[in-house]
Amino acid sequence: MTFASVALCATVALLLVLRFLPTMPVAARGSVLGELRVFADRGMQLAIALTALGNVGVVTVFTYFTPLLTDIGGFAPGAVPVCYCWCTGRVRCSVITSVVGWPIRC
Structure with a gap:
């Protein structure tokens, strides 16, 4: 049942994207080597590394x-996602109030 509901949501999202995404002209084609050159950029390497580190952190939290x-x-087991949402909301609220200084009660 879960797979069917996720598949249904994905299908609806796909149809909405196809319906509301504007058509754009086709851009000039480049070489594959030219496209892969982006990975030589230090900023791109850092962005990929931080994305991988963030994903590893999420998997670690769920696993541990x-x-x-x-x-x-x-x-x-059904209450675990609720606990995660509640805790991350509390942490976000605490960080925002300490950094920004807003008098929000978390």
């Missing part, structure tokens, strides 16, 4: 904290 929440904390 989910057993802690379910086995030790006693949470149901």
